Each structure stands twice: as structure tokens, then as C-alpha cells.
Amino acid sequence: MRLLQVSAVVTLLALALMVWSMLQPTPLPVMLAMTVGQGLGTLALGAYLFVVIRDLRRTYVRRREAEESKDPP
Amino acid sequence: MHFDPFLIAALVTTGIAAVLLLWFLVRRPPLTKSTKVILLFGIGILPLMTAANGNVAGFHATTQRSFCGSCHVMTPYSEDSDNRESTSLAARHARNRMFGDTNCYTCHADYGMFGVIVTKMGGLRHVYEYTMNYRNMPVKQFLEEIEIRKPFPNSTCMHCHSTENPMWETVSEHTSTLERLRAGTLSCASEGCHGPAHPFSKEAKRLKAGGH
Numbered sequence: 001m002r003l004l005q006v007s008a009v010v011t012l013l014a015l016a017l018m019v020w021s022m023l024q025p026t027p028l029p030v031m032l033a034m035t036v037g038q039g040l041g042t043l044a045l046g047a048y049l050f051v052v053i054r055d056l057r058r059t060y061v062r063r064r065e066a067e068e069s070k071d072p073p
Numbered sequence: 074m075h076f077d078p079f080l081i082a083a084l085v086t087t088g089i090a091a092v093l094l095l096w097f098l099v100r101r102p103p104l105t106k107s108t109k110v111i112l113l114f115g116i117g118i119l120p121l122m123t124a125a126n127g128n129v130a131g132f133h134a135t136t137q138r139s140f141c142g143s144c145h146v147m148t149p150y151s152e153d154s155d156n157r158e159s160t161s162l163a164a165r166h167a168r169n170r171m172f173g174d175t176n177c178y179t180c181h182a183d184y185g186m187f188g189v190i191v192t193k194m195g196g197l198r199h200v201y202e203y204t205m206n207y208r209n210m211p212v213k214q215f216l217e218e219i220e221i222r223k224p225f226p227n228s229t230c231m232h233c234h235s236t237e238n239p240m241w242e243t244v245s246e247h248t249s250t251l252e253r254l255r256a257g258t259l260s261c262a263s264e265g266c267h268g269p270a271h272p273f274s275k276e277a278k279r280l281k282a283g284g285h
Contacts, residue, residue, distance in 0.1 A: 001104060004112065008094040011116045015087050018127045022080050025134030026143040027200045033127065041120050048116045052109055 007047040014041035077133050083126035090119035135196065136178035138167070144203050146215040150177070150271055162262060162270040171233070180229055180270075195222075216277035225270070227254055230261045 014037045021033030093115035102108050134140055142151025153159050154167035154176055167176040183191040207215065234241065236254060241247055246266070253259035262268030269275045 001101075004104070005098060005101075007116055008097050008112070011120055012091060012094055015090060015120060015123060018123055019084065019087055022083055022127055022130050022134075025131065025137070025140055027140075027203075030131050030135060031197075031200065034131065038124055041124060045117050045120070048112060052113075055104065055109075 003047050003051050007044040007051070010040050010044040010047075014038070014044065077130055079126040079133070080130040083123045083130055086119045086122040086126065090115050090123065093119070135193075136175045136182075138174050138177050141177040144208075146203070146207055146210060146212055146219070149212060149216065149273060153271065153273065161272050162267055180225075184229070184232065213277065216274045217281040218278075225260060225262050227257050227259075227261050231255075234261075 017029075017037030017040070018033045021029040021037070093111055097108070097112060097115065138151050138154055141147050150163065153161055154164050156164055157168070159165075163176065163180070166172045166180065167174075169176075172179045178192075181192075182188060183195070185191075207219075236247070236251065247254070250259050254261065260266070260268065262270045264275070
């Protein structure tokens with residue numbers, strides 16, 4: 001959950017950089033948006049996918065364990 | 074600021090993503106399936122749309138004269154193009170709606186299959202040079218010392234002025250220099266022909282060479 005909160009904050013930062021470049025299209029904001037902004041956005045998306053996939057795996061493992069404990073060998 | 078549909082789309086997707094993310098940060102909901110879907114939009118889909126639209130909007134913005142003129146050393150060039158009284162080659166082209174607000178880009182871009190990429194790479198080099206070497210240089214000194222990196226190619230002029238129009242051929246200077254013009258050994262923008270495109274920069278160099 002903590003990682004998702006960080007990911008959300010990083011996404012907001014990335015969006016802020018992108019919006020800055022669109023509202024003030026001068027070399028510095030445009031270059032920052034296309035490098036740092038998009039890099040942060042990609043990192044945040046990676047963190048989100050990591051958390052979701054980890055959560056899905058845990059759920060899957062828990063369900064399997066529950067099923068195995070129900071069926072006696 | 075330059076408005077285009079991509080800019081509006083990018084701002085809308087940013088706004089929606091920001092609302093979703095702020096809701097998640099403030100309310101701190103449990104990580105249920107619906108929260109994951111909301112975050113998929115807030116962190117993934119909508120920011121990706123913002124980036125895609127922002128890239129196109131950014132590309133459009135970088136073709137604007139105001140973008141070129143945002144570096145202080147370029148202000149005489151952009152002001153000349155903005156000046157409706159100016160008779161320089163650049164200003165006359167800026168008054169043509171085929172060039173308009175993008176006259177710097179239209180004339181100085183590279184063309185061909187990888188033209189846009191080559192142009193953007195060249196632009197990055199300009200930004201690097203400006204940031205590292207010229208950001209504190211006075212405009213007067215810049216005009217006196219700095220030259221265009223490579224000679225302006227006639228092929229750029231020939232995108233519009235094909236050199237095959239009967240009216241163009243009625244000008245004796247055109248027909249007598251046709252081979253050299255097409256070969257690029259004589260510049261359309263040379264002094265005595267149609268240039269210089271930015272006369273004030275050449276005047277500054279001449280004054281410096283004359284010791285004034």
C-alpha cells in the first residue's frame with residue numbers, strides 16, 4: 001500500500017512536469033517533461049504493476065493452499 | 074502559449090488522473106479490485122494518454138517561432154519575423170501563411186525520411202550549446218560572432234520554388250545560374266541574390282570586421 005502511495009505521488013509529479021511543459025513550451029520544461037517526467041511516469045507505472053502482480057500472486061497462492069488443506073491427501 | 078487539440082486532450086486526461094490519484098491519497102481506500110482498476114487509470118492509462126498527447130503538443134510547440142525566440146540570443150531573429158515593416162527574407166516568409174508562426178522551423182528543418190529526427194537531434198545540440206556556452210552571451214556579441222552551423226541548403230528553398238516554373242525562368246539571373254543553384258554551389262540566400270535572410274546579423278559582423 002505504501003508503494004502505491006509513493007507511486008501515486010510520483011505520477012502526480014510526472015504529470016505536473018508534463019503540464020508545465022505544455023503551458024510554458026520553452027526548451028527547459030519541454031526537455032524535462034520528455035526525460036524526467038516520462039521517466040518518473042514509467043517508474044510509477046512499474047511500481048503499480050509490481051504491487052498488483054505481487055498481490056495477485058499472493059491471492060493465488062493463498063487460494064491454492066486453502067484448496068490443498070480442504071482436500072485430504 | 075499555443076493551443077491545439079492534443080494540448081486540450083492532455084490537460085483533460087491530466088485533470089482526471091489527478092482527481093483519481095488525490096482521491097486515493099486522501100481517502101486511502103482498501104486495495105480492492107475496484108481500487109486497482111481506478112489506479113490502473115490514474116497511474117497507467119490516463120498518464121500514458123497525457124504523455125502521448127503531450128509529446129505531439131510539445132512537438133507542435135517546438136515548431137513555433139515563439140519557442141525559438143525563447144532563447145535570448147534568438148530574439149532579434151524572432152522580432153524581425155514579427156515586424157510587419159521588415160523586408161528581410163525571413164520576415165517576408167513569416168507573412169506568408171504557409172510559413173506563418175512556424176517560419177523558423179519550416180526553413181531550418183531537415184527534410185527527407187529522417188528529417189524530423191535529424192532536426193530534433195540538431196535542436197538538442199543547440200540547447201546543449203546554448204546552455205553550456207552561450208546563455209550569458211550578450212545578443213550583440215552573438216550577432217557578431219555566431220554563424221549558422223552548416224550552409225543553408227537551396228533544396229529547402231526548392232521545396233516551394235521548384236526552379237521549373239516558366240515565370241521563374243524569365244529571370245535572367247535564374248537561368249544563368251541554374252546549374253549552380255541546383256548543385257547548391259550558389260546560395261539562393263546569398264548577398265546580391267535573395268539574401269541575406271537575416272540582414273542585421275551580417276551587418277553586425279561587417280561592423281565588427283570594420284573595427285567599429
